[in-house]
Amino acid sequence: MNIIVCMKQIPDLQQIRIKERKPVLEGVPLIFGDMDKNALEEAVRIKEKMGTGKITVLALGPAKLKDTIKEALAIGADEAVLLIDPAFAGSDSAATAKALAKAIQKMGGYDLILCGEGSTDNYSGQVGPRLAELLDLPQITYVRELEVADGKIKAVRNMEESFEVVEADLPAVVTVAAEINTPRLASLKQILQAARKPVQTWTPADLGLAGDAVGAKGTAVEVLSNLAPETARKQVVFKGELDEVIGNLVDALIKEGVLGR
Amino acid sequence: MEKMDVVIVGGGLAGLATAYCLADEGLAILVAEKGDFPGSKNVTGGRIYLNPVRDLFPDLWDEAPLERHVVRERLTMIAESSSTTVELRSDRFDQAPYHSFTILRAKFDRWFGDKVAEKGAFVIPKSKVDDLVIQGGRVVGIVADGDEIYADVVVAADGVLSLMAEKAGLRKGREPKHYAVSVKEVIELPRQTIEDRFNLEGNQGLAQLFFGALTKGMMGGGFLYTNLESISLGLVVGIKALMQREPKLEVHQMMEDFKQRPEVRPLIKGGEVVEYSAHVITEGGIHAMPKLYGDGILVVGDAAGFGLNMLMTVRGMEYALASGAMAAQTIKRAREKNDFSAATLSCYEQLVRDSFIYKELQTFSHVLNVLENPRLFNLYPKVFCDLLEKLMWIDKEPKQKLSTTVLQELRGNLLNMETIKDAFSFLKI
Amino acid sequence: MAEILVFCEKDDVALELISKGKEFKSALGMSLAAALLGQGAAGKADDYFAYGADRVYVSEDAALVPFTAEAYAEALYQIAQRHGAEVLLLGSTKRGKELAPRVAQKLEAGCITDANSVRVEDGQLVADRYAFGGNTVATGAIKTPQKVIAVMPKTFALGAREAKKGEVVDAALSLKTPRTRVVERKEKAGEAVNLEEAEAIVCIGRGLEKKEDLRIVEELARVLGAEVGCTKSLSTDWGWLSEDRLVGLSGKKVSPRLCVSVGISGQIQYTVGIRGARITVSINKDENAPIFALSDYGVVGNLYEVLPRLTEKLKSL
Ligand SMILES: Cc1cc2nc3c(=O)[nH]c(=O)nc-3n(C[C@H](O)[C@H](O)[C@H](O)COP(=O)(O)OP(=O)(O)OC[C@H]3O[C@@H](n4cnc5c(N)ncnc54)[C@H](O)[C@@H]3O)c2cc1C
């Protein structure tokens, strides 16, 4: 069983602050997206359960990936393929999916491709379905329970009004929802040991892609602006003796005219 | 079994310096840092003096992400409703190689960590070391996330409250008097505003220290450093004084009051607080030093108590860097002998004793007692500011001779046994 | 003539898209069509015409029942290619959101999902969506000749019905049996709650220790005349409240007069959902919780002490 897990490196959103309506990324730690970690965890569980298999993490992004990947390898991936090249910079979902698909084809021999339901920063949910189309595979999205046996998968999907149980033959693309599992944390020892696991870095040329077919040049959507909305809240904070605090709050709400129906 | 040559606990300056100096030797080195990245939890003011450490790390300083080189030094004495500031501006300070820089550790340590990793060491963030592995009285490894990781030698570089030194039995007990608490904010302002507000050009910087009424009679003081695009503003208060004080005061409230002082408010106006942090500082100097080595272990930087607080200048970064270099030197020697016993590692203490670290700590060893004197924070700033205020004031009445005013003020406030005793104690600094 | 092609498996959303599509149609000089796919599709045509569709493509092909992204993507692809659709306006429901990128990939087109505003600027369609986890709003324009935009439900208002007729076209699809097989569908216990319309909302987060304690939250909500909303764990992970009550990036974006966030830290994926509230109040025991910076009024305190007292005080008014 060969599982490929697609993981996106993103800035830790909890540490982002906004300055002049733009996010400040300098100094913000880079991590893998939440649901991508769920996807990896699921792969590790499948492998544990089956007792055999290989997990490859595939990630496209800036050079810092070489650091970030250590944690994924420590958690249980067997090897990693990193798509790192200046030409990849500025990829959107379409350009990312194109490069990831080429990499997956180059690797070959896959049974299951796992993605997050959406990346933690963009949450656009495009890469999984686009990969499925590019590789001509069935797609199963929003998965909260997954079972793999006899070359088949069975999944429970979390839809708006229902839980939908679906089946497909492998290979397939599956995108997982956050509730599928709780990802484990890597221990220091596992991180040290992971240093011996193979990591390959591929460029557009390795994928047979021209430099202008990938990254910013290969995008399908032009971003015209990307700014934080202006929200000015009053930020009045009451603390101290409870009765007084509640009195103050209620007075303020009365003045604002938001009490009463 | 996971075995490294050297495990360093703590990726601050001391730990990273140790790793940096050893990494070239092709050793398997692990730096375990509990923060999100090296420097992520650091509170340092700060400013660093390069002369003591420049030659220890010759390749480091050219591209190091330092902030501004300090050319203006201000000292502000604060009384309740007045203050006096003296300022030194010096050409000498403005000549390369510059003697001191302001520094943001979150930036610097992260970069330093990357450098160390480039040289082949493992710098692993988000990993907290919980314990040492001690076998037959010697330290042979560490425990993290329940796993044991072995090493020929462990370097305790885990900062001021070093758990490792304690676990190794090198530090026995602590005294509140040897520690201070501090809070610091980083306040972002446009580069140009900083330069206009503080009379700076290009990468010139300013350091300003405050003492007096802001600590309400307690040992401590305030600091302000200009970074490239922010200001570091902070407050240091002795823990003992804080514990003894009635009614109790909250340090963060003191910080708020400090920011509202007319001496400070206009300097930070319009800035956005982008970081707030609190930390403990060693004040103890030579008195608070643990044993510096044991079988299989060395203690460096703040963990070893290498810090000096002279009222409002906190120093520790040069000591951290230099002690790291000395620990590395010691480890290289121990490897040659393939002997990591206390006997071999003891040469680390000798290196420290022969260096500026120990000498400075010794020279200023009386500082703490002097600094505990509350008059330094309430009486003297007040007397001095009152005197100047009177000298400068013109009233309806004819002004009296300046010398008369001076004498009256001094006689009234300063000529008594206590203050004379103080004068002698200050001479010891 | 180039076409705008509308599709959503939920007819109410599709009709919202058609209502707005009329505007795009005249601004872009295109005609407005819709795809009606699956069981009972043909019977819906008149509704679609009444809201403004010029033409509908109908298929009740067996491969389209039940819904699979694979079959629906192929269906839309065939219709778009045969009839020259330049713009595909889909609903960003869960199904729409997995469908849109797959069709887009077939068309080698750019795609924007979760759009919460779409408009014509300088003769081209631009769409807004949240980015950076909700920290920012990204405005994008699709560069490829064909464009796929999946729009969040309720982004556009339903227009007025008109007595209008249009053309019914047999989509004449050739579809393969989809490779994913739906084995079973377990309906969720639905709840009639509409947070988007609520005048006041009390949202509860992970500060709540156990499900039984919801009672104190509901009591406060009652005196405020508010609905109860929640953060992610309470609905998707723990199932204490239904997903209709989830507020945030993957839940509802609400705009009440008053929104009270209780025991919620204020991570961006939640706060993006309450941006539209007129007055925001938060109650949290950690005075450094980021939620306070995004609140008009904050109370630092334990929710187990604050809520009962606040409820009591409000009752006494
Ligand atoms: C407010 C303030 C202002 C200061 N101003 C100045 C100044 O202007 N100039 C100056 O020279 N000095 C200043 N100092 C002192 C200076 O910060 C320290 O002397 C210096 O940082 C010491 O470096 P270090 O590497 O020994 O310790 P630290 O920099 O404290 O590094 C210790 C590291 O160990 C990590 N750690 C701790 N425990 C563990 C564990 N169990 N497992 C893994 N990692 C662990 C910590 O996260 C930390 O990163 C100031 C200090 C403070 C608090």
Ligand SMILES: Cc1cc2nc3c(=O)[nH]c(=O)nc-3n(C[C@H](O)[C@H](O)[C@H](O)COP(=O)(O)OP(=O)(O)OC[C@H]3O[C@@H](n4cnc5c(N)ncnc54)[C@H](O)[C@@H]3O)c2cc1C
């Ligand atoms: C792609 C993506 C989409 C997401 N979409 C959503 C979404 O739509 N909606 C959503 O909510 N989340 C969403 N999340 C999850 C989100 O990132 C946060 O994990 C979630 O909002 C946190 O919920 P919380 O504030 O309740 O919990 P926490 O962050 O755990 O905060 C709990 C708070 O309660 C306080 N507290 C604890 N006890 C008490 C007490 N006794 N009294 C008072 N206060 C107390 C604590 O101080 C703390 O601040 C999404 C995440 C991702 C990656």
Ligand SMILES: Nc1ncnc2c1ncn2[C@@H]1O[C@H](COP(=O)(O)O)[C@@H](O)[C@H]1O
């Ligand atoms: N740059 C990337 N590298 C690897 N995987 C990615 C990348 N971007 C997105 N993915 C995968 O695609 C999923 C959906 O991403 P998105 O389409 O951006 O919402 C993520 O959860 C990842 O599993």
